[in-house]
Amino acid sequence: xxxDYVDRGAESRRxxxxxxxxxxxxxxxxxxxLRGNHESAMLDFLERPRTGxxxxxxxxxxxxxxxGVVAPHTRKPEDWIAARDALRLALPADHLRFLSELQPFxxxxxxxxxxxxxxxxxxxxxxxxxxxxxxxxxxxxxxPWLPQMIVHGHTPFAEPSEGPGRIDIDTGAYATGVLxxxxxxxxxxxxxxxxx
Numbered sequence: 001x002x003x004d005y006v007d008r009g010a011e012s013r014r015x016x017x018x019x020x021x022x023x024x025x026x027x028x029x030x031x032x033x034l035r036g037n038h039e040s041a042m043l044d045f046l047e048r049p050r051t052g053x054x055x056x057x058x059x060x061x062x063x064x065x066x067x068g069v070v071a072p073h074t075r076k077p078e079d080w081i082a083a084r085d086a087l088r089l090a091l092p093a094d095h096l097r098f099l100s101e102l103q104p105f106x107x108x109x110x111x112x113x114x115x116x117x118x119x120x121x122x123x124x125x126x127x128x129x130x131x132x133x134x135x136x137x138x139x140x141x142x143x144p145w146l147p148q149m150i151v152h153g154h155t156p157f158a159e160p161s162e163g164p165g166r167i168d169i170d171t172g173a174y175a176t177g178v179l180x181x182x183x184x185x186x187x188x189x190x191x192x193x194x195x196x
Contacts (some may be wrong), residue, residue, distance in 0.1 A: 003036020007059025008174035021151035035102035
């Protein structure tokens with residue numbers, strides 16, 4: 001899973017519950033869930049409530065409501081502290097653990113999985129979270145420099161986008177209803193999509 005499980009509608013809590021259950025059950029193989037910029041913003045809000053108004057500009061309001069918390073309509077620090085405290089109370093411990101343990105990338109075989117991408121011409125060990133969660137053009141426009149194929153999301157296209165050394169499977173499900181998964185088996189690749 002490539003991230004952005006929250007902030008994309010009224011069911012953020014339910015999405016996290018489903019992922020936590022999948023992770024616990026292990027019945028469908030190993031679930032590797034990565035951190036997206038939206039999970040990062042949610043965790044940042046829990047640490048620094050003053051970031052709440054910015055987070056709510058791109059979906060945090062829906063996430064708060066999914067946990068029964070109403071976001072303030074002011075910028076008063078005390079209102080955002082109260083909202084953060086209410087979210088801390090409403091957030092189940094296994095949800096917080098799940099969010100806190102999300103990694104920025106995963107390497108499996110000949111593939112690297114990441115939410116947004118990597119800084120071009122920078123060794124993997126020197127990559128920073130900011131880029132892995134937010135980068136766009138600098139990554140999308142770069143020629144391949146890593147030996148692995150990079151699978152990412154973050155930048156939505158109408159259909160999966162394959163570029164040199166990378167595959168973008170973000171089809172903007174929150175807006176289009178089209179959720180795309182990539183099936184990898186040996187040297188074969190295929191896409192699985194849900195449509196409204």
